[in-house]
Amino acid sequence: MPTIAVVGAGPGMGLAIARTFGSRGFDVALIARNRDKLDALVGRLDAEGITAAGFCADVLDHEALTQALKDAATRFDRIDVLEYSLRPGTWNSRH
DSSP states (O other), rough: OEEEEEEEEOOTTTHHHHHHHHHTOOOEEEEEHHHHHHHHHHHHHHTTTOOEEEOOOOOOOHHHHHHHHHHHHHHOOOEEEEEEETTHHHHHHTT
């Protein structure tokens, strides 16, 4: 099955993208900083019959993000689509 990785996953655009791809047969790897929020998003997708898993990483931490993507690729055998979108202002608010 193909896999999408959603980097900066959240309850808005990230979840919508995950649902769109998941409903079309993609497995979904969600990457974000907060484990509790990831677990909630995975639970919502699972309830809709979408296979998903969450991977914690801060997108500004290159090593952590690289490891999360490697872990997702291992979990789902590969990543076919990478979606990278942060909430507006995320970069500026942290620098």
